[in-house]
Amino acid sequence: MENAVRVGVGVILIRDGKILLGERQGAHGENTWATPGGHLEMGESVESCAKREVLEETGLHISALHKVGFTNDIFDRENKHYITLFMAADCPVGEAVIMEPEKCKAWQWFSLDALPKPLFLSMENLLKETNLKSLIS
Template sequence: MSKAPRVGCGVVLLKDGAILLIQRLRQPEAGSWSLPGGKVDWGEPTPVAAAREVAEELGVVAQDLKLLCVVDLIDQGDGDHWISPVYLADSFTGEPALMEPHKHAAFGWFPLGDLPAPLASSAAVAAQALKTGS
């Protein structure tokens, strides 16, 4: 059986020097603090998927999305391979709320120098990209 990578997406929301992270209840990386985001649907451009996922998960509208980095999450044990473009939202409207409590345990704002553990790989790569500007 041939396996193919799946496509996901993530969004970095910043406020007063802090990044918004959500704690995942489901695999991949259950229990980790991650970026809001999710699966890209067939025919859906990744920036559109990223904005949709943020609205579904947190009830906010992400605006002016710009590509920050691309994350490869390869878990040989589970047989998963996700490719996830991560976007930086220049702004957002609305007040974040936990819209999918069956998928996420919590959310919070964290300073880039004091991120929670365990940290999902997408959040770690995005935080490094923010710190280095690449």
């Protein structure tokens, strides 16, 4: 399984023209900023995975899910390869809570014009391929 390509799901939470990013720790991409997300489980829909991961990581409930795109992410240093499926969702209420402190240092809302650095590889790849401003009204 070490050399298998894994499927990740990233969720772009949108509120007041900003997106939610967390600073990763304890896994590949440590000290980079990423959307909530995780591994797609056997038999799980992408939408169910998105809702589950957001709730597990932030305590937030999301709505109005729609597909954004995907990235092909090769983490050379960690010898990992992911296909990341990105979903966008509205998140009108609630504050993001650090539900998994071993995996995330902080959650913060960012304008697309003022994203933190460094970004997680899959987020960098998504930004190269997708105009996220079209998602944010």
